[in-house]
Structures are given as structure tokens and as C-alpha cells.
Amino acid sequence: MSYAALLHVTGQINDLLNAASLLAWDARVMMPAPGAAARAHQIATLTVAARDALCGDATARALEGALREVDCTADTPEAAIVAQTQAAVAYHSRIPADLVQRRTALTVTAHEIWADASHANDFRIFQPALAEIVDLSREWADAAGYAEHPYDALLDMYEPGNTVASLTPLYAHLKDAIAPLARQVHGAAVPRHDFLHRDYPPAQQMQLAAGFAQTIGYDMGRGRLNLALHPFEISFGRDDVRLTTRVDRHDLAQGLFTTLHEAGHGIYEQGIDGAFGRTPLTTDLILLYAVGGVSFGAHESQARLWENQVGRSRQFWQHHFAALHDAFPEQLRDADADSFWRAVNRSAPGPVRTAADELTYDLHTMFRFEIEKQLIEGSLPVAEVRDAWNDAVQIHLGVAVPGDAQGVLQDVHWCTAQIGTFCNYTVGNVMAAQLFETAQAQSDVADGLNRADYAPLRGWLTDNVLRHGRRYDRETLLTWATGRGLDPAPYIEHLTSRFGAVYDLN
Amino acid sequence: MSYAALLHVTGQINDLLNAASLLAWDARVMMPAPGAAARAHQIATLTVAARDALCGDATARALEGALREVDCTADTPEAAIVAQTQAAVAYHSRIPADLVQRRTALTVTAHEIWADASHANDFRIFQPALAEIVDLSREWADAAGYAEHPYDALLDMYEPGNTVASLTPLYAHLKDAIAPLARQVHGAAVPRHDFLHRDYPPAQQMQLAAGFAQTIGYDMGRGRLNLALHPFEISFGRDDVRLTTRVDRHDLAQGLFTTLHEAGHGIYEQGIDGAFGRTPLTTDLILLYAVGGVSFGAHESQARLWENQVGRSRQFWQHHFAALHDAFPEQLRDADADSFWRAVNRSAPGPVRTAADELTYDLHTMFRFEIEKQLIEGSLPVAEVRDAWNDAVQIHLGVAVPGDAQGVLQDVHWCTAQIGTFCNYTVGNVMAAQLFETAQAQSDVADGLNRADYAPLRGWLTDNVLRHGRRYDRETLLTWATGRGLDPAPYIEHLTSRFGAVYDLN
Numbered sequence A, B: 001m002s003y004a005a006l007l008h009v010t011g012q013i014n015d016l017l018n019a020a021s022l023l024a025w026d027a028r029v030m031m032p033a034p035g036a037a038a039r040a041h042q043i044a045t046l047t048v049a050a051r052d053a054l055c056g057d058a059t060a061r062a063l064e065g066a067l068r069e070v071d072c073t074a075d076t077p078e079a080a081i082v083a084q085t086q087a088a089v090a091y092h093s094r095i096p097a098d099l100v101q102r103r104t105a106l107t108v109t110a111h112e113i114w115a116d117a118s119h120a121n122d123f124r125i126f127q128p129a130l131a132e133i134v135d136l137s138r139e140w141a142d143a144a145g146y147a148e149h150p151y152d153a154l155l156d157m158y159e160p161g162n163t164v165a166s167l168t169p170l171y172a173h174l175k176d177a178i179a180p181l182a183r184q185v186h187g188a189a190v191p192r193h194d195f196l197h198r199d200y201p202p203a204q205q206m207q208l209a210a211g212f213a214q215t216i217g218y219d220m221g222r223g224r225l226n227l228a229l230h231p232f233e234i235s236f237g238r239d240d241v242r243l244t245t246r247v248d249r250h251d252l253a254q255g256l257f258t259t260l261h262e263a264g265h266g267i268y269e270q271g272i273d274g275a276f277g278r279t280p281l282t283t284d285l286i287l288l289y290a291v292g293g294v295s296f297g298a299h300e301s302q303a304r305l306w307e308n309q310v311g312r313s314r315q316f317w318q319h320h321f322a323a324l325h326d327a328f329p330e331q332l333r334d335a336d337a338d339s340f341w342r343a344v345n346r347s348a349p350g351p352v353r354t355a356a357d358e359l360t361y362d363l364h365t366m367f368r369f370e371i372e373k374q375l376i377e378g379s380l381p382v383a384e385v386r387d388a389w390n391d392a393v394q395i396h397l398g399v400a401v402p403g404d405a406q407g408v409l410q411d412v413h414w415c416t417a418q419i420g421t422f423c424n425y426t427v428g429n430v431m432a433a434q435l436f437e438t439a440q441a442q443s444d445v446a447d448g449l450n451r452a453d454y455a456p457l458r459g460w461l462t463d464n465v466l467r468h469g470r471r472y473d474r475e476t477l478l479t480w481a482t483g484r485g486l487d488p489a490p491y492i493e494h495l496t497s498r499f500g501a502v503y504d505l506n
Helices: A002-029 A033-054 A057-069 A077-094 A097-120 A123-144 A150-158 A164-187 A202-215 A252-270 A296-310 A314-327 A337-343 A361-377 A382-397 A423-440 A443-450 A455-464 A474-482 A489-502 B002-029 B033-054 B057-069 B077-094 B097-120 B123-144 B150-158 B164-187 B202-216 B252-270 B296-310 B314-327 B337-343 B361-377 B382-397 B423-440 B443-450 B455-464 B474-482 B489-502
Strands: A223-227 A233-235 A241-245 B223-227 B233-235 B241-245
Touching: A002 A033, A002 A057, A002 A077, A002 A233, A002 A241, A002 B002, A002 B033, A033 A057, A033 A077, A033 A097, A033 B002, A057 A077, A077 A123, A097 A123, A123 A150, A123 A361, A123 A382, A150 A164, A150 A361, A164 A361, A164 A423, A164 A489, A202 A223, A202 A241, A202 A252, A202 A314, A223 A252, A233 A252, A241 A252, A252 A296, A296 A423, A296 A455, A296 A474, A314 A337, A361 A382, A361 A423, A423 A443, A423 A455, A423 A474, A423 A489, A443 A455, A455 A474, B002 B033, B002 B057, B002 B077, B002 B233, B002 B241, B033 B057, B033 B077, B033 B097, B057 B077, B077 B123, B097 B123, B123 B150, B123 B361, B123 B382, B150 B164, B150 B361, B164 B361, B164 B423, B164 B489, B202 B223, B202 B241, B202 B252, B202 B314, B223 B252, B233 B252, B241 B252, B252 B296, B296 B423, B296 B455, B296 B474, B314 B337, B361 B382, B361 B423, B423 B443, B423 B455, B423 B474, B423 B489, B443 B455, B455 B474
Parallel strands: A223 A241, B223 B241
Antiparallel strands: A233 A241, B233 B241
16 A cells, blocks of 8 residues: 555645646746736745655655565666655755755746846846855755765756766767867858748748647647747646747748747657656656656757757758748748758857757857856856856857847846756757667668658657656666667767758868 | 744645636636546645645644734734634534545546536436435535534535525515516517627627726736636636636627626636735635635626626616627617617526526526525435426426426536535625615716726725625625625616616516
């Protein structure tokens, strides 16, 4: 009965966290603005209730019994559920309750200050709040514990296995490959892209975007697609997985690729084994967030795989440009599959991460990783972050930062006390390429892609990644699927080959 | 500090119940159908968490201290908060946990069975489930306690003060007045209403309906209006109060009056004192439902007041018919303010409560009250409910029931274990007329209505009813506002005068 009791209490925790996610979705998609104050209380209460349930007597008693009942050395979902709950209870009991409360309170005020600072385009307004966030994050790292570097404790929250020691050589490797390639690309002739910026009615774009999401396998019957200012995917169980996107009347690519990206996240959640619903295998008990995927990086890998590996491939547009042209014959009168494919792969370095192309994207996360590491170890004073940021953008991207709003204040992460997760966009890119390389080597997957049938690729991903939910960690999944842990070689090869082709380099 | 601790824990309970309400809204307006199973778990978990928090040690300790700190004899919000929490804790500690669980489980299965039975148009499919619901309700009544009649315990949950002893003479009174009036009306010439059933494009209807909701004072900036199969109002705090409605392409009146009705509910929630947010003065701790209004009947009174007293008045359409005509000049080519007003007040007895007009509405709740009372006291066997129902419709409304789906199975209430609340539609009608009569006697209110300015009426209602939230009970509010408790005289006078005018009776 104790394992059953453990499922009961972790089921309730899953319910509370999924409810919190729905409240967050609604706040960003449906809620009238004045509802924000009450909503913040409601979300906080649900999260606290989940934490209290996790750290409560009922869970402790159930765990104790379950540890006697379940063979924890076996490779079973039951063993994973017990082990993960045990680890999460141990984790949260290391974090003092007052630290959790201070973190929650700080993120609320810091978010407001950040918004004000961003509006005023002035980092100095945000600087004291960032100093508090850095101090609190260091305190959190000390409480959570780490082997080598305090930043490791933060990295590990979002992506178990990420450490300074593992990410430093990864980034060095990427930098050595991307920097010279980018120089070559940015010296070459720029592909035409004028036709992307003609007048594309938003409603028609939304319809097309929804169609492409379904083409790659997102099940609209178990989800929905709405507009949001900052697009995201969120789920409340595998049978209710929602996407948001944005469309720009004068940028056809934005709506298409944002939607493919979010659909990739959604396909992950929809592909998780139904038997894992309401268990810790679809709940992040460390972050207290109801997510079914392994980690931030693994989740991102699925978004990037569909957005970039599939969605920006020449093959994809050879199959699908006709549909776009049918929808917008006037606007695309002088484009074809090839010119469209080149246009959506145009690389242009800029100061803003979310607007970055595939080639320059990792240059943005690279210096954020450095800055965060230095902030946490104390080698970079908060007062110097703006200068460090602006210098890094100049060095890595070769452009000047026009102002703090498009510089050090551009990301929402820090003000919500998320330090340690920018690197996961890169982990996602690398993992996507690694998985896609292996998948494509399967003849049925390759055959499928040749005839615009994405079911075999989805099937391979489901077998190797999706269905397992949070049962295994990233390195285990990667090793089973590709024979090795995270490896940047396929990603570098992909970037070299794609941009070589798009820009006709030799 | 104990009163502060009480506010803290009741604030969390309010958060949990508001979150449950949002999950319910989403389930009926946004959720993809396959999400229903997970959603049911999530809502149940939130409600159980609220009940556990209410009955937990922290609340008990906080209450104990608050009782020492707060002067409970004073007429203050603090005293009301303490008294209501104390009463709710006492109430829930009388209801065994297993009874709560059986009730929850039963409502889930009973709802499915009811839907099947309704689809098959056959009461016998639902009969065993109804028998269980009646047994369980009797058990609940015994646990909750009552002075005179077991049905009183159920009535009291939805509307404190409702008893068999108070409702029996109320209904007798109404029957004596409505039955002869209805005979007279139904013998008179039927007003023209053909123009209501022409082709009215739904999107345009929605726009108009939203406009009318705002005209009477619903603040769309703190809410939203969506379509739903079964319209309702729901709030997650006074700054996020949402309406749903339905429009029928061939029935202009439906969308208009459903929206005015729901807007009346919404205006109630939006008008509650902001200081009562997150307290028991905006949370029903007995029903474990986040509602800011006093009771089901009082809430209904505000909906009926705006829908019927204001919205179906001759004066209202003298002011507003022009706007309708501007929107639908072709469809309303041969109608005017007077003929429109008569058309939307046409009375036609039928078997279905939700389709009933103002004159015959209470005849529907009248026999439901009788049947429920007899079921709970055991004088009517469940096996005989269908016959009793069909006989009652024949006697009270003079029409035959065409089948169970439009007869004994038409309402969703019983299958969700709600026995004892049909009478509140009538309490709402009576209370609406009583409040409106007094309000109209204020010269500023009357002047306002004369120039289609609804702010003075809303101001009077806010002062007398809305702003108090759940601080006082219905009889207290009515006595302050009108000098007496619930009194059917103004309602009877209203019906007599309105239908006399619509049908030119003398």
C-alpha cells in the first residue's frame, strides 16, 4: 500500500503543479490585466502547497514504505518514481523555507523593476535587484550543494548533468567552429529575403501555422494554438498540450518557425507514455513544475529539431513551398522553394538573442554562460555586467548594443531568478543535431522525410526520447539512441553543411 | 498575530478555490475534450486541499487565537470572517471524510450516466444513480444536521435561511397569484415575434451582447465574454470576472437576455469591496466554492434584476431598440420598440425550465421543490419520480412532456448531487423585484433609468448588496435595504403589471 500511497500524494502534487501551469497559461493568453495581482497569489499558493505536500509527513511515510516495497535497483518506472521522489524530498529539505519565500518575493518585485528598467532602457535601475538575485542564487547554490563550482548547483536544476566542467569545453568547441564559419558566411552575398516582408494577413498566417504544426505531428485535438506576446508551449497532462505563437504582418518567417518550434515542444509532451500521467515521471519535483520532458535542454532539442533540422531544411520547402505559394500567390510571386529556403536561413548577426538566426544563436548563450559563471563565483561585480555584456556582443557578434533594453536587459530569465539555463538552448541545438543525424540514418526515417511523411521520424523520437518522459536522464537517452553522450560534432557538421549550401560556400 | 494567521490560511483556501474555478471555466470554454480526465483530478485535488486546509491544525490554531483577538460581537468584517470560518470548520468536521469522497466519486459517475440516459431519452438508465444520490444526500443532511426537516440541511447549503417551512408558504403564495394570471395571459392574443427568428449573424449578435453588458455596467476591462454550451458567470477575484453566453442564429432574444443575465451576476462580483479579496467574505467555505455573493438566491437576484426587471422593461427598449435596429435594419424592418418589447415578453408554457419565460418560470421550480422534498423525506420513491414529474408539468404548465430528456432528465443539478437549489431561482426572482421596487423609489435611480443611465441603480445595489460580499446574510441585507425580509408581494405586482401591459389585459 505504500507505493500506492506514494502515487496518491505525487498525483496530487502533479495536479497542483498542472493547475499552476493552467493559471500561468491563462494569465498570458486570456486574463484581463487587472487580474494579475490575485493570480500571482493563486499561483504562489499552488506551488507552496505542492512543496508542502512533497516535504510533508504523508510523503515521508509513503516513501519509507515504498522503499521496502519496490526494487530500486531494477530498471522500472516504479524504481524511477521512488528514486526521483526521494531525491526531490532530500533536495527541498536542504533549501530553507525562508530562502524559498525570499526567492518568490524577490522574483515578483524584480520582475517589475526589470520591466521598468527595460522601459527606461537603463540597466542601473535593475542593478540592485540583480545584485540581490545573484546573492540569493549563491545562497541557493550553497544550500542545494555542489561538487566543484557553485554555478553547477544552478545549472543542475534545469539540466541534470550540466556543469561548468562539461559546458566549458563544449562552448570552446562550438566557438572554434562557429566563429570562422560565421565570418565566411557574413562575408558572402546575402540571399534575397524581400518577399518575406510583404503584407501577410495575420489570420491567414495563423491558419497556415496551425496547418504546419499538424503536418509535423502536433495533435490539435489534444491541444490548441493561441497568440501570445512571448510564445511558449505548456501542458496540463499529455492530453492537453497548448501552443502559443506570434505572427508579424511583415515577417512571414516569424510565425511559421515560432510555431514549428513550439509544436516541437508540444509533440514531446503529447508523446509521453500515458501511464506516466500524474506521476513524478511527468512532474519536475525539483523545479516544482509540471513538465513531462527530461530537462530544459532535452525539451529544447525537440523544438529545435522540428524548427531547424526539419523545418529549415531544403527538403522541407521543396515539399511545402507550394502550399505557402497557394496561400500567398501575390506576395510570393517572385520566390520559389529554393529562394524561400535560402531566405529563411539568412544569417545576420544582431544584439538580440530571440531574433538570432541558427548560425549565430549559440554565440549569444556562450557569453551569457560566461557572465553568469563569473557572477556566481564572484569574479564579475554586478556593477560591471553591462560593460561585460556590451563587450561580449562586440567580440562574439561584431555588433554594437544600441541600448540596455536590447542588451543586458533583453532577457526575462534573470529577473525571475533563473540563472543557469541559457546554456540549455545550446544543449538543445547540439542534442537536436545528434538525434537527427542518427534518426536520418534509419532508412524508414529518411524515406519518410523524402515523401514529407514525418511519422517515421516522430516514431523514432518517440521510441528513443519522448515516451520515456522523465524516467531517464539526458545522457542515458542520448547514449542509447546515438551510442554516446552529448557530442557537438553532428551540430557543427550540420551548421557547416547547411550554411555552406545556403551561401554557396566552398 | 493569530487573526493575521487566519487571514493567511483563509487566503490560501481562497486561492485554491479560485484556481479550481479557473480550471472549471477553462474546461468549459477552452480545453480540448481529451483533457477532461486529468482536469477532473486537478479540480478534485484543489477542492480536497482547500477542505484539508480548512479543517487542519493551522486553521484551528489561528481561529483559537483570533477568537481572543477579535471582538466577535462587533459588526465588523473581522468578526464576520472569524465567525464564518468557525462555522465552516464546525460544519466540515461534522461531515465524515468518506462521505465527501463518496459524494465526489458519485457525481463523476452519475454525470456520465445522466448524459447517457439523457441521450437515450430514458430515465430508467439514470434511476439507480439518482437513488444513490438521494440516499447520499439524506446521509449528508443527517451529518450536517437540521432542526425540522432533512431537506432543510440541503437547502441551507446553497441559501442560508431557506427551509421547507419558509419556502412552502412562499410557493403557495406565488402559485395563487401566477396560476390565474397565466391562464389569463395564455388565453389572450399572442404578441408578434416572427422578427426575432430571422437570420441574425452570430458574430454581430456577440458584439451587441457585449455592448449591452457594458451598457448596464459590466466592466469588460476586468472580465471577458466567451461562448459556452451552457452559459454561466464565474470569477477568480473581483478583477477577473468572466461571462459566457450563447447566441442562436434564429433567436435574437436568447443571446441578448442570456448575456444581460450573466452580466448581472458579473456586476455583483465586480462590485464587491476590494478589501474582501482572498477572505472568507469572498469564499463560500461551506460549499468550498470561490463566490463573492451572499448565496445562490442573492446572486440570482442580481442576474434576474438586470435581465428581467431592467432588461425586459418597456423603458429599456424605448432607449435601446434603435441600436438593435441600426445593427439589423433588414431583420427588424417591421418591428419597433413597442413590438420588440412585447415579443421578448411573450409567455408560452413549455416543459423545459431553461427555456421558460418570466411568467411561467417559477411553476418549474415549484414542483421541483416538492419532488425534492418528498425524495429526501422518503415519501416519493425514486422509481416514481418520472411519473410525478410528468404529472406536475401537466398540472402546473398544462403541457405534456415529450420525453425524459426534456422532462425529468433536463437539469444537470441532480447528477452533480445538487439537491436543494432549484428554489433559489425563485428566491432570486422575488428578491430582484423587492430590491428593484425599493431602488426605483429613489429619485436618482428613477431619473437614471429615465435617461438610460444605469449608474445610480448600480450605485444603490452596490451600497445595499454588492459591496458587502458575503459579510451579511440575505435576510439582513433585504431588511436593511427594503425594511423587511423576503416578500413575494413586489414580485407578484411586477408580474401582474408587466404581463397586464404586454398582453393589454384589464
